[in-house]
Amino acid sequence: MQMPTSSFDKISPTALIMAYARQFTDIPYSQELAQLVNAQAFVERLQKQQSDKSFEIAVLFEGRYKAINQMIAQFRTTQIIELASGLLPRGMVMSQDPGIVFIESDLPAMISSKQQLVKQLVGDRSNLHFIATDATSQPSQFPLDVDYLDSLTPITxxxxxxxxxxxxxxxxxxxxxxxxxxxxxxxxxxxxxxxTKEDLSRIRGTSPALQKFSQTVRVMTGTSDKDTIFDNLDQVRQFTSEQGFQLQAYSMLNVLDQLTCLEPLGINPAVAESILTDSFVFAFTLMPSF
Ligand SMILES: C[S@@+](CC[C@H](N)C(=O)[O-])C[C@H]1O[C@@H](n2cnc3c(N)ncnc32)[C@H](O)[C@@H]1O
Structure with missing residues (x-):
């Protein structure tokens, strides 16, 4: 049974947490976006009950943004669709190149406010598109036949x-x-x-603050690790191959030296290294038989 969109809407505010974290990095437009949505006030409200206000989770958010960018460059595609864009600035950054077609997608309310924010910051761009999409919807709401995508060019x-x-x-x-x-x-x-649960338990062992904060987010979104997180990498591999994909895992340690959030947030570099040691970005491609 498909979940009503309103249940997913409880996940949307988490985008403010990521926006808050990215403002402590050198990621373009992050400060502007965080200020426009007042991400600080949102995170302060969430942290009200927590005695330890350190924000080591920012390592994961900066790390994954930069690791994904490295991989996009590696695959050299010119058509990109970002699912659940939230308040990510990647569309604004990448669509500066007129040779790239970038599509941002998210739930209707989120994508509509994102479109307004982007308009405010950089205006309209003919190669930057916004589509309201529930990524879980059956049938799919993804752009399978649209005039701004070339079906002969691979997509990322x-x-x-x-x-x-x-x-x-x-x-x-x-x-x-x-x-x-x-x-x-x-x-x-x-x-x-x-x-996986194995990765998360190692990361949370390294960072009790991150552990506490993830629990707060779970309560806020009405979700739990139990229903949503795979036990280990073998389970991930089995699930993805049943879905017709092969995967390659890349360590986020590749971007350790690009992290800029450590100093402003007072994060210990050893803790950051340990968090990224257990963090990966995956590249999924279709198995030849699919
Ligand atoms: C944790 S935020 C991540 C936002 C952004 N990707 C980032 O890293 O900053 C989760 C995002 O998923 C979106 N979302 C939740 N359920 C969704 C669904 N079923 N389809 C598409 N987007 C969804 C939310 O609106 C929200 O923007």
């Missing part, structure tokens, strides 16, 4: 911070929809979202 699908909140059944729907997209265009799906 990106998602960060979406699958972690979805049940196995909902993940299956997203995989089906992405599979359909890649069957039309070819290309790759890049996501860090298949963190």
């Amino acid at each position: 699908v990106i998602s960060e911070g979406l699958l972690l909140y979805l049940t196995l059944n909902q993940k299956q729907h997203v995989f089906t929809n992405v599979r359909e997209l890649l069957q039309v265009y070819g290309g790759v799906w890049i996501t860090p979202d298949l963190m």
Whole structure:
């Protein structure tokens, strides 16, 4: 049974947490976006009950943004669709290149406010599109036949911070929809979202503050690790191959030296290294038989 969109809407405010974290980095437009949505006030409200206000989770958010960018460059595609864009600035950054077609997608309310924010910051761009999409919807709401995409050119699908909140059944729907997209265009799906219980327990052991904060977010979104997180990498591999994908995992340690949030947030570099040691970005491509 498909979850009503309103349940997913409880996940949307988490985008403010990521926007808050990114303002302590050198990621373009992050400060502007965080200020426009007053992300600080939102995070302060969430942290009210917490004695330890350190924000080590920012390491994960900066790390995944930069690791995904490295992989996008590696696959050299000119057509990109970002699922669950939230308040990510990547569309604004990448569409500065007129040779790139970038599509931002998210739930209707979120994508509509994002479009307004982007307009305020950089105006309209003919190569930057916004579409309202429930990534789990069956049938798919992804752009399978639109005049701004070339079906002869591979596409790169990106998602960060979406699958972690979805049940196995909902993940299956997203995989089906992405599979359909890649069957039309070819290309790759890049996501860090298949963190396992094993990875998370090591990361949370390193950072009790991160552990506490993740619990707060779980309560806020009405989701739980139990229903949404795979036990280990073998389970991830089995699930993804059943969905018709092969995967390659890239360590986020590759971007350790690019982290800029440590100093402003007073994060210990050893803790950051330990967090990234257990964090990966995955590249999914279709198995030849699919
Ligand atoms: C944790 S935020 C991540 C936002 C952004 N990707 C980032 O990293 O900053 C989760 C995002 O998923 C979106 N979302 C939740 N359920 C969704 C669904 N079923 N389809 C598409 N987007 C969804 C929310 O609106 C929100 O923007």
